[in-house]
Structure formats: C-alpha cells, structure tokens
Amino acid sequence: MNHDPGGGWVRHRTLEPVRTQNFCIHRDDVTRPDGSRAIFEYQEIGHGAAVVAQRQDGKIALVRVGHYLHGDTLNLPGGTIEPDEPPEKAAFRELEEETGVTAQSLVPLGVTRLLNRSTVQLHLFATVGDLTPGRRKLSAAETGMTVEWWDLKDAVSAALGGTITFAGGRLGILLFAEAARTGQLA
Structure with missing residues (x-):
C-alpha cells in the first residue's frame, strides 16, 4: 500500500x-x-470487515476466542479483507466462516479507522433478512472459537461496560443498536 x-x-x-x-x-x-x-x-x-448478524429472535452473533495478546476475547464475526476483495464480500465470507450462517444481504454501518498511527480501516456491516444456518469453516488461527447469541441489550451493555474490548466490535454494536432504534435497518 x-x-x-x-x-x-x-x-x-x-x-x-x-x-x-x-x-x-x-x-x-x-x-x-x-x-x-x-x-x-x-x-x-490489511483492512478488515465485521458483521452484526441478527437472528429472527433478535439475538446477535458474537464470537469468543482465546487471543495470543489479549486472552479470552468476545467480538463481532469478522476478519481481514483479502487483496482485491470488496469489503462486503469479505463480510459475507467471514460471517460464514466464523458462525456458519449466511445472510441474504448486508447494510453498511460505516467505516472506521482504528488507530491514528495506522492505515487500517474496518468496514462494519449488519445483516438484513433471514440468516441461513450452515457449517463453520474455521482457520487454524481460529481453533477453539465459539459462537454465542446475545440479546442486543446485553451486547450493548457488554460494549459499554468493557466485556467487549476491541474498538471495532464495540462501535459496530453501538452503531447497530442506534440504527435499529431509529428504524434505519427496516
């Protein structure tokens, strides 16, 4: 770059x-x-993409994994955008790989820069419509990753209270909650 x-x-x-x-x-x-x-x-x-995936019952997907630098972490499904891969395609791919679900469509929540001394951008998306269950496709680096389905209210509390510590996950959940509250996802 x-x-x-x-x-x-x-x-x-x-x-x-x-x-x-x-x-x-x-x-x-x-x-x-x-x-x-x-x-x-x-x-x-490398730039990244993350997804707030919400089921019909209102619960959103969070992934939990032991991280080399940060220990036990809870975050949105997501990961690195491959070279020449559109951010939306990366979001669909990462959602399926980490949670085993596929979405019909995505709506952008925004793009954020994570650090002032870094070129990285994180593209945040939300699912729209039904999620289709499938099979997870975890990489070796994701061994031990689990999927948890949280009530949005509890996920917002976890983002605000520090249980979810990665900035992109916190921001994605808060942007999603506001978009849902104001009807922007309908």
Whole structure:
C-alpha cells in the first residue's frame, strides 16, 4: 500500500524496517505542515470487515476466542479483507466462516479507522433478512472459537461496560443498536 500524505505534509523518504504479507512498519522522513522536519512512524495493516448478524429472535452473533495478546476475547464475526476483495464480500465470507450462517444481504454501518498511527480501516456491516444456518469453516488461527447469541441489550451493555474490548466490535454494536432504534435497518 502506498500512502500519500495530505494536509501539507511532505514525505522525503520511507523506510520499512519490518514487512510481512499482512503487516508493515513505516518510518517516514517528513516535513510537517508547519515546516519542521520529523520522523513519522505508522503501521500498515490489511483492512478488515465485521458483521452484526441478527437472528429472527433478535439475538446477535458474537464470537469468543482465546487471543495470543489479549486472552479470552468476545467480538463481532469478522476478519481481514483479502487483496482485491470488496469489503462486503469479505463480510459475507467471514460471517460464514466464523458462525456458519449466511445472510441474504448486508447494510453498511460505516467505516472506521482504528488507530491514528495506522492505515487500517474496518468496514462494519449488519445483516438484513433471514440468516441461513450452515457449517463453520474455521482457520487454524481460529481453533477453539465459539459462537454465542446475545440479546442486543446485553451486547450493548457488554460494549459499554468493557466485556467487549476491541474498538471495532464495540462501535459496530453501538452503531447497530442506534440504527435499529431509529428504524434505519427496516
């Protein structure tokens, strides 16, 4: 990914001390809008998609998995968008892989940037219509992942209270709750 600075910033050169298939650290020699020279470091991470999937009974899907850095985590189904994959297609794929359900259609809830020193974007979606049960297709990294169906009110409390700690999951649940409250999902 080639990031073009904006807002009066000028990049003179960039170093990539760490680069893998899905992650890169950049150290850019820049001139700030005020004319001062600095080093600006940021992470380049693949974009992601997450889904608030709601069943007919009103419960939403959350996935629980033991995470290397964060221990036991509860979050929305989602994951990395593959190169050249549209965000909506990634959302459909991740929903099926992690929960075993497929959706008829999705409605965008928004796109957020997760960190101010990162290029990553998270595309948030909600399901519309019935969910069709199927089979989960977990990757090796998702071993032990379980699906839990939560009442929306309880999921909102978990997002606000810190039981759900990842920013994207918290934001997705809160955006969904507001869209449902105001009738924007009908």
